[in-house]
Amino acid sequence: MSGVETGEAVAFFLLAPLSVIGALGMVMARNAVHSALWLVLTMLSLGVFYIVQAGPFIGMVQIIVYTGAIMMLFLFVLMLVGRDASDSVIETLRGQRVVAIVLGVGLAGLLGLGTYRATQGLAVTGLDEANKAGNVQGLARLIFTNYVFAFEVTSALLITAAVGAMILAHVERRRGERVGQAAKMRERFLPGNYPGPKAGPGVYATSTSVATPAKLPDGSPAPRSISPILPTRELTAAEKANKHTEGR
Amino acid sequence: MPELKLPDIDYAALLPMLILFGAACVGVLIEGFVPRSVRNMVQLVLSLAAMVAALVFVIRRAGEVTAENAATIGGAIMIDNMGLFMEGALLVLGLVSLLLFGERTLERGGAFVPHAAVTVGSERDREQAVDSGATEVYPLALFSLGGMLMFVTANDLLTMFVALEVFSLPLYLMCALARRKRLLSQESALKYFLLGAYASAFFLFGVAMIYGFAKGVDFRAIHEAVRGSETSPTLLLIGLALVAIGLLFKIAAAPFHVWTPDVYQGAPTPVTAFMAACTKAAAFGALLRVLYVGFDGAKWHFTPVLGAVAVLTMLVGAVLAVTQTDLKRLLAYSSVANAGYLMVGLLGGNKDGLSSTLFYLVAYGFTVIAAFALVSLVRDADGEATHLSRWAGLGRRSPLFAGIFTFLLLAFAGIPLTSGFMAKFGVFGAAIAGDQTWLVIFGVLTSIVLAFPYLRVVVMMWLSEPGETTPSVSIPGVLTSAVLGIGTVATLLLGVLPGPLLELADQASSFIR
Numbered sequence: 001m002s003g004v005e006t007g008e009a010v011a012f013f014l015l016a017p018l019s020v021i022g023a024l025g026m027v028m029a030r031n032a033v034h035s036a037l038w039l040v041l042t043m044l045s046l047g048v049f050y051i052v053q054a055g056p057f058i059g060m061v062q063i064i065v066y067t068g069a070i071m072m073l074f075l076f077v078l079m080l081v082g083r084d085a086s087d088s089v090i091e092t093l094r095g096q097r098v099v100a101i102v103l104g105v106g107l108a109g110l111l112g113l114g115t116y117r118a119t120q121g122l123a124v125t126g127l128d129e130a131n132k133a134g135n136v137q138g139l140a141r142l143i144f145t146n147y148v149f150a151f152e153v154t155s156a157l158l159i160t161a162a163v164g165a166m167i168l169a170h171v172e173r174r175r176g177e178r179v180g181q182a183a184k185m186r187e188r189f190l191p192g193n194y195p196g197p198k199a200g201p202g203v204y205a206t207s208t209s210v211a212t213p214a215k216l217p218d219g220s221p222a223p224r225s226i227s228p229i230l231p232t233r234e235l236t237a238a239e240k241a242n243k244h245t246e247g248r
Numbered sequence: 249m250p251e252l253k254l255p256d257i258d259y260a261a262l263l264p265m266l267i268l269f270g271a272a273c274v275g276v277l278i279e280g281f282v283p284r285s286v287r288n289m290v291q292l293v294l295s296l297a298a299m300v301a302a303l304v305f306v307i308r309r310a311g312e313v314t315a316e317n318a319a320t321i322g323g324a325i326m327i328d329n330m331g332l333f334m335e336g337a338l339l340v341l342g343l344v345s346l347l348l349f350g351e352r353t354l355e356r357g358g359a360f361v362p363h364a365a366v367t368v369g370s371e372r373d374r375e376q377a378v379d380s381g382a383t384e385v386y387p388l389a390l391f392s393l394g395g396m397l398m399f400v401t402a403n404d405l406l407t408m409f410v411a412l413e414v415f416s417l418p419l420y421l422m423c424a425l426a427r428r429k430r431l432l433s434q435e436s437a438l439k440y441f442l443l444g445a446y447a448s449a450f451f452l453f454g455v456a457m458i459y460g461f462a463k464g465v466d467f468r469a470i471h472e473a474v475r476g477s478e479t480s481p482t483l484l485l486i487g488l489a490l491v492a493i494g495l496l497f498k499i500a501a502a503p504f505h506v507w508t509p510d511v512y513q514g515a516p517t518p519v520t521a522f523m524a525a526c527t528k529a530a531a532f533g534a535l536l537r538v539l540y541v542g543f544d545g546a547k548w549h550f551t552p553v554l555g556a557v558a559v560l561t562m563l564v565g566a567v568l569a570v571t572q573t574d575l576k577r578l579l580a581y582s583s584v585a586n587a588g589y590l591m592v593g594l595l596g597g598n599k600d601g602l603s604s605t606l607f608y609l610v611a612y613g614f615t616v617i618a619a620f621a622l623v624s625l626v627r628d629a630d631g632e633a634t635h636l637s638r639w640a641g642l643g644r645r646s647p648l649f650a651g652i653f654t655f656l657l658l659a660f661a662g663i664p665l666t667s668g669f670m671a672k673f674g675v676f677g678a679a680i681a682g683d684q685t686w687l688v689i690f691g692v693l694t695s696i697v698l699a700f701p702y703l704r705v706v707v708m709m710w711l712s713e714p715g716e717t718t719p720s721v722s723i724p725g726v727l728t729s730a731v732l733g734i735g736t737v738a739t740l741l742l743g744v745l746p747g748p749l750l751e752l753a754d755q756a757s758s759f760i761r
Contacts, residue, residue, distance in 0.1 A: 111486060115457070118482035126463065145255050146322040146466075149262075150410040153398060156269055157414050160391050163276060164421040167384050171365045171372075 011052050019045035032078050036071060043067045054127055057136045199225045207239040215242065255322030261309060262325065264302035264335055268394035271298030275387030284380060288358070291386040292350040296343065298390060302397075303339040306332055318760040319403060323466060326403035326537075326760060333606055333756030334400040334533040341525040341613040342393045344734050348518035348621055349385055353725030355631070357381045359516045359624065360425045361433075368430045382425055388418035389522065396526055400533030404466035405455040405491065405542075408534060412451065412494070415530060416444050419523060423515040428631030436514025443497070443507045451494025457487030467542040468761050474545035481549075488543055488550060495538065498531035501557050501591065502564040505584045509572075512580035517632065520576065521620035524583050525613035532590055532609055536602060539594070541759045547597060551684075555595055559690045562588030566694040569701045575623055575634045578701055579616070582660055585698055586612055592691050593675030596682035602757035604674030607750055611667035611742045618735020619656045621728050622649060628719035639705065641714030646721040650709045652736055657702040659739045662695055667742030674750075 004012075022042035029035040043066050050059035091097055130138050143151050179187075188195050199214040199222055211233040214225035219242050259266070275291055282290050310332055318328045327335075352358045360381035366372045395415030402408035424437030459465050461483035462473035474484065497504040512520050543550065565585025572578040590612075593605040626633050626642065626649075633639075643650040659666035672695065676688045724732065742749060 114482050114486050118480045118486075119460075141252060144252070146324060146404075147406060148255065149321045149324045149398075150407045153269070153395075153410055153414055156272070156391050156394065157410070157417060159273065159276060160388065160414070160417045160421070163279075163384055163388065164417070167364050167382060167421060168424060169365050171363055 008052050011048065015045040015048055019049075033075065036075050036078060040067055040071050043071065054131055055135060057139055201226045207235075209233070209239075212239055256320070258317060258320035258327075260305070261317070261320050261327040263305040264339070265394050265397045267298050267302045267305070268390050268397065271295065272387040272390035272394065275390060276384075279384055279387070287383045288350065288352065288380060291383045292346075295346055295386045295390055299339055299343045299346065299393070303336060303343070306336045306339060310336075313760075315760055323403055324407045325398070325401050326467075327401055328760040329756045329758050330533075330536070330602070330606075331401040333753065334529065335397050337606070337610050337613070338393065338396050338400065338526055338529055338533075341529060341610070341617065342389070342396075342522065344614070344731055345518065345522040345525055345617050346386075346389060347727040347731045348521055348617070348624070349389065351518070351624070351725050351727045352380075354624060354627065354722050354728065355427065357427070359427055359518050360385055361427045361430060364425050368434075373430075377427075381427060385422055385425060385519075388422055391415075392418040392422075392522075393526065396530035399530045400537065402534070402537075404464075405458065405470075405538075406465050408538075409448070409452055409455060412448060412498070412534075415527075416448070416498075419519070419527065420444060422519045422522075423511055425519075426514065426516040429514070432514040433516065434514075436511045440507055440511045447494045447497035447504070450490045450497075454487045454490025454492075454494065457483050457490060461487060467537070470542040471545065471761060474543055481546075484546060485549060488546060489553075491538065492535075492550070492554070495531055495535045496557060499528055499535065499587045499590070500584050501587050502561040502584065505561065505564065505587075508584055509568075509577045509580040512583070513574060513576045513634075517576075517620050517624040521617045524579070524616045524620065528583065528587065528590075529609045529613055532594070532605060536594060536605065537759065540602065541761055551595055551597065554591060555684065555687055558588045558591035558595060558687055560588075561585065561591065562690055562694040566697040569698055572701065573636050575636060575639065575705070576620075578636070578705070579619060579623070582698065582701075583616065585694060586660075588694070589672060589675055589691055592679045592684070592687045595684050595687060596675070596678030596680075597684075598678065598682050599754075599757050600678035600681055601675075603750070603753040604671070604678045606753040606756060607674050607742075607746070608671040610749060610753075611671040611739070614735045614738035614742070615656055615659045615667060618732055618739065619653070619660070621724075621731040621735065622653050622656070624728065625649060625722050625724055626719055627722055628717075633719040636705065636708065638717060638719055640708045640712035641718050642708075642721065643710035644714050645718060649721050652732060654706050654709065655736065656739060657706055659743070661699040661702045665740075665743045667739045667746070670743055670746040670750075 019042045022038045022040075022045065025038035026035045026042065029038055043062060047059045047062035047067065050056075050062055132138070133141070187193070201210045201212055201214060211226060211230050212235065213221035213223060216222050271294055275294060278287065278290055278294065309327065313327065313329055313332065318331075319326050348359075350358075356377075357379055358381035362376045362379035362381055363372075364382065366376060392415045395411050395413075395418075398411035399408060399415055402411050420437055420441040423440055424434050426433035455465060458470060461477065461481075462470045464470065464473075477484075493504065497507075500508040512524070515523065539550065539554075562585050565581050565583075565588060569578055569581035569585065572581060586608075590605055590608055593601050593608060595601065596604070623634060624632060626639065628638075643654075655666070659668035662668040662672040672691070676691055679685070679688050679691075
């Protein structure tokens with residue numbers, strides 16, 4: 001099973017440009033959500049590469065863990081932080097971007113060319129042997145023999161990460177700051193507070209768009225029903241009209 | 249399918265690391281269950297006890313190393329003489345710098361912020377000024393130290409990479425926890441984290457290239473592949489260069505040093521002392537192992553390149569140290585220059601080079617910890633007064649501490665009767681023996697340049713009149729006094745009676761492949 005087969009070559013030449021485009025888009029996108037989605041594209045392509053190169057386990061892990069879990073978690077965090085946070089385009093160091101691009105392309109060219117020349121005519125060996133007892137079994141054999149210490153010590157890394165997240169992100173509430181359930185309920189039903197859920201967008205309106213505000217009973221739009229991060233949209237006359245609720 | 253044979257695990261050899269990791273886990277639990285009022289004391293005692301216990305097991309192991317029992321746990325960890333020496337040195341230096349973590353008399357609540365998540369400058373931030381500092385730093389320091397022990401004994405590049413991450417991640421976190429000048433501290437942590445992640449990526453990329461060349465990542469396979477492989481050496485050179493970048497970043501060699509001044513300045517001073525002594529020692533331990541065990545056959549390739557890096561490092565460190573006005577930044581650039589001197593010894597490339605580098609690491613570690621301990625003493629109402637002009641006339645105010653600092657600076661400058669002289673003498677001698685005289689010439693020249701900023705501080709302390717703004721020198725608590733005492737005495741002893749440590753380093757300077 002050495003050498004490159006047609007299917008493998010087709011898959012590579014289809015996905016390689018996509019993964020590079022994803023990586024470039026990730027770096028260049030102004031919006032953090034777009035960046036994350038570009039990165040998903042790159043990671044999915046990488047996952048397919050791994051599978052094509054006879055590493056199905058690592059390929060599936062790449063797709064399920066990285067793309068599925070970590071990137072989606074990342075998107076949740078971005079959404080919580082605020083979708084409209086975007087990069088400032090002001091360079092703090094003059095000419096830094098140009099220098100970075102020139103050096104980056106130079107390094108990539110150097111490494112790419114070097115690797116290309118070094119791997120010309122290099123025979124692919126050891127793949128069948130590594131996958132002889134099955135791909136997952138082969139990996140398990142390595143993880144539980146040669147690399148068992150590295151594998152176990154990774155737990156130290158996870159504990160450190162958890163402790164670090166607690167230190168840097170968690171503010172302990174002091175005594176007296178804790179509010180009980182009874183006090184919370186009392187506060188909720190205080191005069192001047194609206195205890196019910198707020199209307200969602202589009203309620204009683206003639207459009208299903210999330211950018212259409214709900215209508216109050218008197219027919220006027222309810223500004224609190226649309227998310228503040230959405231761009232304000234000019235409504236058409238049909239959308240402004242009150243919805244027919246009678247006589248149909 | 250063949251039977252899976254689980255590797256033999258020599259728990260006695262791994263015990264120092266296991267103790268540190270175990271104590272760190274217990275420390276995390278202490279955070280959850282022990283009341284805040286006694287937490288600092290409990291954590292400090294636990295951490296010190298763990299380090300002493302680990303040190304005891306390192307010493308007990310010292311006589312028992314043979315070629316057969318050195319590699320353990322599937323060949324991932326190599327406890328040879330050199331590894332044991334580095335483990336012992338890291339534990340001793342870590343023990344001394346951990347004493348600084350526990351100091352609570354210089355400032356109410358210690359050098360660490362109680363709640364790092366509180367917004368800087370908010371009302372809550374002002375309220376927490378009187379609270380006791382975060383005690384999570386103790387388990388983090390233990391994790392970091394455990395990772396360092398693993399880093400210097402790792403026998404393959406993959407284990408080395410995991411160790412690199414295990415010891416770096418807690419350091420990034422601890423940098424962000426300064427009580428005063430919190431924005432500077434957070435900025436330094438972010439810079440260190442981003443650049444460190446970048447350096448780790450280079451290291452990992454290099455490992456992949458070397459795997460392609462040697463068909464393995466353990467040092468014996470790499471050694472054999474370098475000796476007699478038919479494959480084109482391009483992959484080897486790319487891989488070695490990328491792995492070296494990852495390691496040179498950690499030892500703060502130019503041009504990978506840019507993080508050093510910012511991080512040294514922003515981090516809490518105890519953490520800076522810990523980083524300056526232990527991170528440098530651990531990274532050099534790993535670099536020695538990589539170059540002497542794995543890539544010794546490629547010596548002709550890497551010596552000129554690393555020699556150029558060493559020269560650049562010495563020049564950048566020495567010249568930029570002259571221009572500094574902040575004492576912590578000055579010590580940071582001095583640490584960059586010292587990385588260059590250490591590389592001179594390393595490139596000597598013989599047994600002398602190895603033993604002199606080991607000696608230098610220990611001698612420099614003691615001196616730098618004591619120097620940062622002294623920096624933490626000179627304070628005013630805003631915390632540490634690190635600007636150079638503030639140190640003018642300090643010799644009149646408190647001759648004892650100014651005297652100690654003068655002695656430490658002279659040790660940095662390499663004046664005889666200090667450990668700095670013996671250390672520099674050793675590495676330069678080894679480089680001459682290894683036909684690297686050009687490095688020694690640059691080393692001596694930059695030493696002369698570097699003496700200037702040190703002597704300027706000395707002159708300022710003793711020959712200027714104390715002004716209105718000259719801060720007072722706080723009376724150190726027991727812990728800082730102990731650190732100052734140990735550091736100064738070690739600097740003096742290693743300068744006057746270097747014999748025992750030289751002998752120890754000489755015995756330790758052998759690898760098992």
